[in-house]
Amino acid sequence: MANTLKSLVCDDSRYQKSFQMFRERSSENECMREFIHNVLRHVLSSVGNGKSHLNVIGLGSGSGEIDLEMLSTLRMKHPGVTVDNEVVEPSSQQLHNYKVLVSKNRDLDHVKFTWNKMTALEFEEHWKEKKTTTKADFIHMIQMLYYVKDPEATIDFFQSLLDNNGKLLIILVSGESGWGKLWNTYRHLYCNNEVSQFVTTGDIKRLLDSKGVSYQSYELPSQMDITECFTEGDEQGELLLDFLTEVLDFSKTAPPELKEGVLNLLRHPDCSTESDGKVVFNNNLEAIVIDQK
Numbered sequence: 001m002a003n004t005l006k007s008l009v010c011d012d013s014r015y016q017k018s019f020q021m022f023r024e025r026s027s028e029n030e031c032m033r034e035f036i037h038n039v040l041r042h043v044l045s046s047v048g049n050g051k052s053h054l055n056v057i058g059l060g061s062g063s064g065e066i067d068l069e070m071l072s073t074l075r076m077k078h079p080g081v082t083v084d085n086e087v088v089e090p091s092s093q094q095l096h097n098y099k100v101l102v103s104k105n106r107d108l109d110h111v112k113f114t115w116n117k118m119t120a121l122e123f124e125e126h127w128k129e130k131k132t133t134t135k136a137d138f139i140h141m142i143q144m145l146y147y148v149k150d151p152e153a154t155i156d157f158f159q160s161l162l163d164n165n166g167k168l169l170i171i172l173v174s175g176e177s178g179w180g181k182l183w184n185t186y187r188h189l190y191c192n193n194e195v196s197q198f199v200t201t202g203d204i205k206r207l208l209d210s211k212g213v214s215y216q217s218y219e220l221p222s223q224m225d226i227t228e229c230f231t232e233g234d235e236q237g238e239l240l241l242d243f244l245t246e247v248l249d250f251s252k253t254a255p256p257e258l259k260e261g262v263l264n265l266l267r268h269p270d271c272s273t274e275s276d277g278k279v280v281f282n283n284n285l286e287a288i289v290i291d292q293k
């Protein structure tokens, strides 16, 4: 039954709308900005070892708001450097939005953007084919590892590209968030797409620990108002539900018992708190920073 459900990533236009709705209803952007300004700026201060040119790779950059925030922090920490920024993003719409954002920003003369309309795996294959020897000072994967087939191999490859003092930043939902609880309970029921990984930082930390890879991690407290998900037929609630379940048109296509189970769990205290008629989902994220091998 559950195998008839389609993954949200199969429909880029619906995916982007759901993601937009998620961003509007959650404090994700604010919590990332806070992390960039209060924590990442210290992490980035040591990259580059005094070089006058830095190489950055952004994987799954989306429309670039967070990337530009990080580039601006990098510049504050390393005034006068030039930057090569490889943008890796498979969605043409998102890549277009990113380019528009760059065209409106006057403080990016020091950055050369290379646009790669491709997945992380295609970029990796491309890199190997070209036998590129360039090393990177800063690589980031923000809310992206869910969409690769093999997160371990992806981390391994990109870590191998780091230069001395280089940093690899991964941000995903925390294993302790509502997402972690939801996926632990339901991933086996509706996950039938080999691309979408219901992966949390808990999974990544276990993986790194088992391989003896050292890292630093930082909790990013965040929440999301999911009240609309509980109003039958509410368009915005349906977009949010698609994003939460990673299922295309979840409300219309999920078997009733699965839908009921997911809705019940979403408002359960394990996932959310309720007050003043609002259901607020625990959207805590976690950042993991890995050094050169």
Ligand SMILES: C[S@@+](CC[C@H](N)C(=O)[O-])C[C@H]1O[C@@H](n2cnc3c(N)ncnc32)[C@H](O)[C@@H]1O
Residues within 6 Å of the ligand: 019, 059, 060, 061, 062, 063, 064, 065, 066, 088, 089, 090, 091, 094, 118, 119, 120, 121, 141, 142, 143, 144, 147, 148
């Ligand atoms: C949740 S969004 C995050 C966007 C951005 N990093 C941010 O935090 O605002 C995930 C992004 O990953 C992209 N993506 C999906 N599959 C990918 C893959 N296999 N490799 C790289 N990026 C991918 C999507 O198109 C989307 O823009």
